[in-house]
Amino acid sequence: MTQLLVRYSRILEIIGDIVKVHVPTPEGDEVSEIGYGDLALIENTLDPDQPPYMAQVIRIDRDEVSLQLFSGTKGLSTRAGVRFLGHPMQVTFSPNILGRSFSGAGRPIDGGPSLSEEAKIEIDGPTVNPVRRVLASRMIRTDVPMIDIFNCLVESQKIPIFSVAGEPYNRLLAQIGAHADADIVVFGGMGLIFDDYHFFRQAFEEAGVLARTVMFVHQGSDPVVEGLLVPDMALAVAERFAVEEGKRVLVLLTDMTAYADALKEVGISMEHVPSNRGYIGDLYSQLARRYEKACDYKGAGSVTILSVTTMPGDDVTHPVPDNTGYITEGQFYLHEGVIDPFGSLSRLKQHVIGKVTREDHSQIMNTMVRFYAAARDAEQKQAMSFDLTEYDERLLRFGQLFHDRFMDIRVSMPLEQALDLCWQTLAECFEPRELLMKESLVSKYFPKQRASVDFGTGA
Incomplete structure (x- = not known):
């Protein structure tokens, strides 16, 4: 690791974990050999046996360089020596x-x-x-x-x-x-x-x-x-x-x-x-x-x-x-x-939807969200004590299944299995004609046998 061997011992001030160092330059020019983000080692002259502090350059203002210490400034003296390593964090x-x-x-x-x-x-x-x-x-x-x-x-x-x-x-x-x-x-x-x-x-x-x-x-x-x-x-x-x-x-x-x-x-x-x-x-x-x-x-x-x-x-x-x-x-x-x-x-x-995934992905995504939005509306009607239709009851059932089977972050399954479960969930709550989807997709993916609903497990 290349190091700049020149030491600068004039620490101007220590504020929190920030150390400001004066770097001598010809006629007060901008510091040129030190870059923003470069690392530096601060060696405490009061305790030579103490490991050096690691710091990073976070500001350069002409001949004044501000360093952010990694491990805090506790025990650090303003008489400490500073050596710049000439490269940023690696x-x-x-x-x-x-x-x-x-x-x-x-x-x-x-x-x-x-x-x-x-x-x-x-x-x-x-x-x-x-x-x-x-x-x-x-x-x-x-x-x-x-x-x-x-x-x-x-x-x-x-x-x-x-x-x-x-x-x-x-x-x-x-x-x-x-x-x-x-x-x-x-x-x-x-x-x-x-x-x-x-x-x-x-x-x-x-x-x-x-x-x-x-x-x-x-x-x-x-x-x-x-x-x-x-x-x-x-x-x-x-x-x-x-x-x-x-x-x-x-x-x-x-x-x-x-x-x-x-x-x-x-x-x-x-x-x-x-x-x-x-x-x-x-x-x-x-x-x-x-x-x-x-x-x-x-x-x-x-x-x-x-x-x-x-x-x-x-x-x-x-x-x-x-x-x-x-x-x-x-x-x-x-x-x-x-x-x-x-x-x-x-x-x-x-x-990627429909391009690298299954052909029914786009339609099933839109249909599921559409019915879930309708289920939320049905929940509002129920909360306000309005009379619910038979269709509203099916929407509420769908909303509960959607929450349990898909929204819970503990649920984990491959995409194709999840798409099949979407079709199964729709089949448990709605007739094919109510889906408003492409007939070719409904004919291909809609389950031929519609399973019963278990409200206890959401399965």
């Missing part, structure tokens, strides 16, 4: 990282062997040239019916799960990672408690996908700056697997609101002028730089990004979900433990 990349877990600083946290001899790559590089991008045309199956049937996840898509604290969004994310037909899953967690990290790792291990999974985990007790590095490390590794090895990579990130809060905390320490609700003014740009890493590469693999964005107070106008909605290509809305078909949207689903 992450280990090799086939040997599969099945491993790393901290937000890139250190192994799974008790496995050291990977210090493996190749390193820089994080947070530029997004791919649009000329090298391929139009999305392939589907990533998740075995979650509300996604595979109604809002397909498409390769190279960037899409968030909008939810609120307390909802089982981590369970949903783990289920998708365990069943998705991607070649490699890269997981990035920010602000997780240890139980969450253990839950994800155990879920991947029990599903037999841990050997093709890489995990980058920032826990709530870790330094804030490490949380900022997690998405960049995860996406840098995903890009390499996609470009150099032609892999279909699914990146799972949770929680991007915690990432934005970390940006806000650093901005406050830097005394930046706050924007909406105290967040940094370039929040949109910071989020977009990460989400735009999603890409289907010409002649190579692809990177697909599925993230969690929690909405404080269930407020979709909060700056984080609001900015995210402008960047991403739809959203999955997780509400009251189920994926809401009305709040969810995949803007790329038309590229």
Whole structure:
């Protein structure tokens, strides 16, 4: 690792986890040999035996450089020496990282062997040239019916799960990672408690996908700056697997609101002028730089990004979900433990529905949602004590079956099985002529024998 051997011992001030250093330059010129995002080592001269502090350049103002420390400034003296390493944060990349877990600083946290001899790559590089991008045309199956049937996840898509604290969004994310037909899953967690990290790792291990999974985990007790590095490390590794090895990579990130809060905390320490609700003014740009890493590469693999964005107070106008909605290509809305078909949207689903999926996919999707909307109207009539017709009763029955069989995130089944179950559910509640679908599809897929309904199990 190349290091700049010149030491700068004049630390101007220490504010929180921010250290401001004076770097001598000829006649007060701009610092030239130090770049934004470069790493630095701070060696405490009061205790030579103490390991050096790792820091990252987050601001350069002529001859004044601001450093964000990874492990906090406790015990640090203004007489400490600073050495700049001449390169930004790097992450280990090799086939040997599969099945491993790393901290937000890139250190192994799974008790496995050291990977210090493996190749390193820089994080947070530029997004791919649009000329090298391929139009999305392939589907990533998740075995979650509300996604595979109604809002397909498409390769190279960037899409968030909008939810609120307390909802089982981590369970949903783990289920998708365990069943998705991607070649490699890269997981990035920010602000997780240890139980969450253990839950994800155990879920991947029990599903037999841990050997093709890489995990980058920032826990709530870790330094804030490490949380900022997690998405960049995860996406840098995903890009390499996609470009150099032609892999279909699914990146799972949770929680991007915690990432934005970390940006806000650093901005406050830097005394930046706050924007909406105290967040940094370039929040949109910071989020977009990460989400735009999603890409289907010409002649190579692809990177697909599925993230969690929690909405404080269930407020979709909060700056984080609001900015995210402008960047991403739809959203999955997780509400009251189920994926809401009305709040969810995949803007790329038309590229795969009926093209790489079964011929009846489009019609069955529209018909199921149409009847579920009618079922919700029937529920309103029932709640207001209006008289219900026999057709209303059948709508209510359909709505209950739809909720139990498809909306519950614990339900997992292949797409073709889910489509067959849609036909079966329709057959249990309606006559073929009531479906208003293509006669050829009804003749081919409508069950010849209509099963009875069991309200206790929803089967």
